[in-house]
Amino acid sequence: MSAMTITSFSADDLERHLPELGALLHACVHDGASVGFVLPCSVEECEAFWGGKVLPTLRHGRLVLLVAREGDAIAGTVQLDYDTMPNQRHRADVRKLLVHPAWRRRGIARALMTELERHALRLQRSLLTLDTRTGDHAEPLYTALGYQAVGVIPGYALDPDQACLEATTFMYKALEAAHAQSAA
Ligand SMILES: CC(C)(COP(=O)(O)OP(=O)(O)OC[C@H]1O[C@@H](n2cnc3c(N)ncnc32)[C@H](O)[C@@H]1OP(=O)(O)O)[C@@H](O)C(=O)NCCC(=O)NCCS
Numbered sequence: 001m002s003a004m005t006i007t008s009f010s011a012d013d014l015e016r017h018l019p020e021l022g023a024l025l026h027a028c029v030h031d032g033a034s035v036g037f038v039l040p041c042s043v044e045e046c047e048a049f050w051g052g053k054v055l056p057t058l059r060h061g062r063l064v065l066l067v068a069r070e071g072d073a074i075a076g077t078v079q080l081d082y083d084t085m086p087n088q089r090h091r092a093d094v095r096k097l098l099v100h101p102a103w104r105r106r107g108i109a110r111a112l113m114t115e116l117e118r119h120a121l122r123l124q125r126s127l128l129t130l131d132t133r134t135g136d137h138a139e140p141l142y143t144a145l146g147y148q149a150v151g152v153i154p155g156y157a158l159d160p161d162q163a164c165l166e167a168t169t170f171m172y173k174a175l176e177a178a179h180a181q182s183a184a
Contacts, residue, residue, distance in 0.1 A: 002070050002071035004068055004069065004070050004075065004106075004108060004111065005068070005069050006066055006067070006068050006069075006111060006112060006115045007066070007067050007069065008064060008065065008066055008067075008119065009058070009065040009066070009067050010058070011055055011058045011059040013065075013067075014050060014054065014055055014058055014065060015051075015055065017067070017074065018047055018050050018051055019047065020073075020074045021046075021047075021050045021067075021074065021077065022043055022044075022046040022047030022049075022050055023043065023046070024074055024076070024077065024098055024100050025037075025046040025049060025050070025096075025098060026041065026042075026043050026046040027100055027101055027102075028098045028099075028100070028101070029041045029046070029160060031101045032160060033098070033160070034133040034136065034157060034159060034160060034166065035096060035098065036049075036157075037049075037160065038158055038159075038160055038161075038162050039160050039161055039162070041160075054079065057081065057083055060083070062081070062082055062083035063079055063080065063081050063082070063083065064079065064080040064082070064116065064119045064123075065077065065079050066078050066079070066080075066112055066115055066116055066119070068099075068108050068111065068112055070103060073100075073103075074100070075099060075100050075102075075103035075108055076097075076098060076099035076100065076103060076108040076109060076112055077096065077097075077098050077112070078094065078095070078096065078097040078098070078109075078112040078113065078116050079094070079095040079096050080092050080093070080094060080095075080116050080119055080120055080123075080125070080128075081093040081094075081095050082120075082123055082125055089124075090124065090125060090126050090127055091125060091126075091127040091128070091129060092120055092123070092125040092127075092128055092129075093128075093129055093130060094113075094116065094128055094129070094130040095130070097109055097112065097113065097138060099112075109138070109141055110141065110144075110145070113141070113142075113145055114145075117173075117175060120175060121175055125175075126174060126175045127172060127173075127174055127175070128147075128172065128173045128175065129170070129171070129172045130142065130147070130170075130171050130172075131156075131168045131169065131170045131171070132168065132169055132171065133157070133166055133167070133168060133169075134152050134166065134167035134168060134169045135167075139169060142171050142173075145173070146173050147171040147172065147173045148171060148172055148173065149169050149170070149171050150170050150171065150172060151169070151170055152167050152168065152169050152170075153167060153168050153170070154167045155167065156168035
């Protein structure tokens with residue numbers, strides 16, 4: 001089996017790999033992931049998300065886009081959005097943690113999140129926030145990584161089949177090392 005690598009993508013990298021990232025998002029949504037999209041969801045719509053929403057923020061320099069590869073194949077991704085207001089320059093949002101259904105339970109998400117925290121510390125973002133569908137597989141992962149759940153909002157988002165509204169759990173993690181550094 002090929003070794004997994006994690007790379008921080010530039011805007012040009014994203015443009016070059018837009019079809020693969022679109023395909024990754026498309027596969028996750030069709031596998032039932034609740035990541036902002038509802039079915040039917042076309043590959044074009046997924047590519048438009050990367051090109052229209054992610055690319056401008058990446059170009060603006062307020063986003064870290066990590067991509068995990070198994071050999072040449074893109075297996076997973078996650079984003080650190082640090083386009084925050086002036087009173088929240090210590091905070092960043094974790095967004096769109098996606099691992100292709102074919103590559104699950106091999107530690108890719110955990111590795112992506114660990115690498116993301118390294119980037120957050122480098123950027124002096126000591127408070128990470130995220131939200132996830134209540135009861136999803138991502139919840140135990142975030143808990144194991146030290147994220148605290150602060151609450152659940154019922155009926156927050158439509159499920160991908162548009163059959164019902166589902167709850168979302170909001171979580172945060174204060175990065176210890178950054179706190180220790182700023183206190184020193
Ligand atoms: C959630 C997701 C990112 C996990 O990716 P992954 O690479 O399979 O996760 P990992 O292999 O790193 O697993 C890490 C831990 O997460 C938890 N976990 C992951 N998948 C799980 C599952 N299917 N059932 C139960 N726990 C699970 C486990 O605690 C696991 O640790 P373990 O394997 O030692 O038991 C992946 O299932 C996914 O992309 N889902 C769809 C998109 C999504 O919901 N993203 C989160 C948005 S907030």
